[in-house]
Amino acid sequence: xxxxxxxxxxxxxxxxxxxxxxxxxxxxxxxxxxxxxxxxxxxxxxxxxxxxxxxxxxxxxxxxxxxxxxxxxxxxxxxxxxxxxxxxxxxxxxxxxxxxxxxxxxxxxxxxxxxxxxxxxxxxxxxxxxxxxxxxxxxxxxxxxxxxxxxxxxxxxxxxxxxxxxxxxxxxxxxxxxxxxxxxxxxxxxxxxxxxxxxxxxxxxxxxxxxxxxxxxxxxxxxxxxxxxxxxxxxxxxxxxx
Numbered sequence: 001x002x003x004x005x006x007x008x009x010x011x012x013x014x015x016x017x018x019x020x021x022x023x024x025x026x027x028x029x030x031x032x033x034x035x036x037x038x039x040x041x042x043x044x045x046x047x048x049x050x051x052x053x054x055x056x057x058x059x060x061x062x063x064x065x066x067x068x069x070x071x072x073x074x075x076x077x078x079x080x081x082x083x084x085x086x087x088x089x090x091x092x093x094x095x096x097x098x099x100x101x102x103x104x105x106x107x108x109x110x111x112x113x114x115x116x117x118x119x120x121x122x123x124x125x126x127x128x129x130x131x132x133x134x135x136x137x138x139x140x141x142x143x144x145x146x147x148x149x150x151x152x153x154x155x156x157x158x159x160x161x162x163x164x165x166x167x168x169x170x171x172x173x174x175x176x177x178x179x180x181x182x183x184x185x186x187x188x189x190x191x192x193x194x195x196x197x198x199x200x201x202x203x204x205x206x207x208x209x210x211x212x213x214x215x216x217x218x219x220x221x222x223x224x225x226x227x228x229x230x231x232x233x234x235x236x237x238x239x240x241x242x
Contacts, residue, residue, distance in 0.1 A: 072098030
C-alpha cells in the first residue's frame with residue numbers, strides 16, 4: 001500500500017488495532033493518530049466541537065476505530081481537512097454505531113470520499129476502492145498457509161497470509177504448531193477459545209460480533225488445512241497454496 005493512513009481511535013478496540021498497525025508493515029504509512037474522546041457534538045455546528053489539539057495531517061485513508069456514537073459528525077470534517085479519499089469505519093460494537101450514520105455516509109460521498117463499514121473489521125476482504133482494497137490485502141479476513149504431517153494429522157507450521165486488523169490471527173498462529181486436527185470439531189473449539197481470549201468485539205445474543213469473528217478465523221484455518229491435506233506434494237507433509 002502506498003497511501004498515507006490517519007487513525008482516529010477510542011476505547012479498547014481502537015487502542016488494540018492502532019497498536020497492532022503501528023507495529024506492522026504499515027507503520028511507516030501512518031502519518032497520524034488521535035484518541036478522539038469527544039462524547040457529543042453540536043448538530044448545527046459540529047466544527048465548534050473539534051478538539052484544539054487534533055493534528056490534521058494530510059492522508060489518503062482515514063481509519064475510524066471505536067469512537068463514540070455522537071462524535072461521528074466530526075468525521076466528514078476531519079476527512080475534508082486531511083484530504084482523505086477513503087474511510088474505513090468498522091463496526092465492532094452495536095453501541096458505537098454512529099448516530100446519523102446514513103447522513104454522515106452521504107456527506108462523505110458528496111465530498112468524493114469512499115466509506116465502508118465492515119462488521120466485523122476482520123470480514124474485510126477486498127473493495128472496488130483502490131485504497132481500501134490495498135489495505136485489505138494485508139489486514140482483514142484472515143488467511144493462512146499451513147504445513148502439516150498428513151499421516152499423524154498434526155500441524156507443523158502456520159503462516160499468516162492476511163492478518164486480522166487486531167492481530168488475533170498472528171497471535172494465535174504460533175500456538176497451533178503441534179496441535180492435532182484429527183478431530184476437526186475439537187480443533188475448531190480450541191481455536192475459537194484462543195480467538196475469544198484475544199478479541200475485544202461485542203458479544204451478545206442480539207449481535208454476536210465476537211462469535212462471527214471467531215468463525216471467520218476458524219473457517220480460514222480449516223480451509224488452509226483442507227488445502228494442505230489435498231496438496232500433491234510427496235511425503236507426509238503438505239503446504240497450503242496462498
